[in-house]
Amino acid sequence: MTSVKQGRGSVLPALTNRWMKANDVETDLLVMEKNATLAPFQPDFESDRKDQVPFHTSRDLEEDPRGISRDLMDQNRSLSNYKNHTELKEGDHYRVDFTLSDDQPILVDSHQFDLPEGHRATAIISTASQGEGVYYRNGAIRVQVKEDTLLHLVVVDLLGDGVTSNLSIIADMEDGAELKVTTVCLGSGKSNFYLWGDLVGYESKADIHTAYLGWGQARMDFFYNVAFFNHFTDGHIEANGALLDRAYKSFRDTLDFKEGAVGAVGNEEEFTLLLSEEAKSLAVPILLCHEDLVQANHAASNGKLDEDILFYLMSRGFPRSEAEGLIVESRMRPSLDRIPDEDLRESLKKVIHERIVNRHGK
Numbered sequence: 001m002t003s004v005k006q007g008r009g010s011v012l013p014a015l016t017n018r019w020m021k022a023n024d025v026e027t028d029l030l031v032m033e034k035n036a037t038l039a040p041f042q043p044d045f046e047s048d049r050k051d052q053v054p055f056h057t058s059r060d061l062e063e064d065p066r067g068i069s070r071d072l073m074d075q076n077r078s079l080s081n082y083k084n085h086t087e088l089k090e091g092d093h094y095r096v097d098f099t100l101s102d103d104q105p106i107l108v109d110s111h112q113f114d115l116p117e118g119h120r121a122t123a124i125i126s127t128a129s130q131g132e133g134v135y136y137r138n139g140a141i142r143v144q145v146k147e148d149t150l151l152h153l154v155v156v157d158l159l160g161d162g163v164t165s166n167l168s169i170i171a172d173m174e175d176g177a178e179l180k181v182t183t184v185c186l187g188s189g190k191s192n193f194y195l196w197g198d199l200v201g202y203e204s205k206a207d208i209h210t211a212y213l214g215w216g217q218a219r220m221d222f223f224y225n226v227a228f229f230n231h232f233t234d235g236h237i238e239a240n241g242a243l244l245d246r247a248y249k250s251f252r253d254t255l256d257f258k259e260g261a262v263g264a265v266g267n268e269e270e271f272t273l274l275l276s277e278e279a280k281s282l283a284v285p286i287l288l289c290h291e292d293l294v295q296a297n298h299a300a301s302n303g304k305l306d307e308d309i310l311f312y313l314m315s316r317g318f319p320r321s322e323a324e325g326l327i328v329e330s331r332m333r334p335s336l337d338r339i340p341d342e343d344l345r346e347s348l349k350k351v352i353h354e355r356i357v358n359r360h361g362k
Contacts, residue, residue: 005029009069010194010223013254014288022252022284025192025221028164029071030136038081041107045097066196067140067168076110076140085112088121095124100135100163111141115149122340126156129163139167145177152180154339158351161216163189175201181208182338184348188216194223199233210239211335213352214247224253228261237268240331243279244359250282259290269299273328325356
């Protein structure tokens with residue numbers, strides 16, 4: 001990669017005081033030479049693609065203001081070296097695994113998932129890095145969840161030093177549709193994670209769970225926006241994670257109740273364990289409400305390991321490092337247990353356990 005252009009993205013729908021430095025996030029855009037193209041990216045694994053359908057037109061994507069930034073979304077549309085638009089059907093379990101490496105240092109991946117009315121399916125997208133080079137990822141996932149449809153989208157990132165990752169998820173839910181999103185973000189790279197979900201349909205739902213663990217010089221930004229447009233819509237955001245070393249995390253989530261969202265229910269909660277004096281965490285939970293007849297709750301907290309719980313576990317024979325690992329894993333378990341692939345789920349638990357237990361060099 002020749003050069004990177006810095007910009008700003010993931011702008012909050014309602015701005016806070018500038019001194020908080022929470023209104024947006026720094027973005028890195030890979031600068032390519034004019035008329036340059038990227039070699040196709042070869043996944044490590046990809047299940048059968050099922051039925052391929054045409055992508056939405058360029059005009060549709062150009063007019064959609066959602067995504068981390070306009071520059072990143074334009075690049076994803078015009079320069080993608082992995083593209084997949086799949087129609088998933090009842091019982092489908094689609095999965096694709098990417099590894100950034102010296103052989104494949106740049107991934108610009110574009111995904112679209114559609115489901116027929118009334119169907120249920122799962123899609124898993126996993127991205128890792130291998131090596132000590134400088135790697136770049138610009139991903140976009142677009143989801144149209146049709147009437148009475150359930151899609152479970154699982155996104156896993158395990159990214160090391162030198163990795164810059166930008167991922168935008170954009171979803172629209174119709175009548176009775178439900179989108180479950182499970183995200184796990186582990187590593188020491190720079191990650192911007194963006195999710196925008198519009199609950200357009202009557203009784204549509206969005207259920208979002210996130211687990212994260214940052215170490216080294218990790219920089220993680222999570223931007224979630226769930227907008228309620230219709231009667232009896234339901235949105236839930238829950239995130240649990242931990243930070244080691246000099247890692248930094250910002251979690252900026254918004255529940256936006258539009259006029260007409262009568263009977264809508266929204267909840268957002270986020271909890272961070274700080275396992276280092278140098279680790280830093282920023283939480284900005286936002287509620288926007290233009291409708292009286294709604295229920296909304298939000299909570300966010302940062303804290304250290306509970307010494308009483310540590311003492312109890314150590315009194316039962318656990319070394320301190322193992323006790324710390326058990327506590328951190330228990331916080332992340334609600335998200336990890338939602339992953340339907342057992343091998344992937346257990347491998348992530350192993351990474352978390354080993355990183356916590358061995359953080360003192362033991």
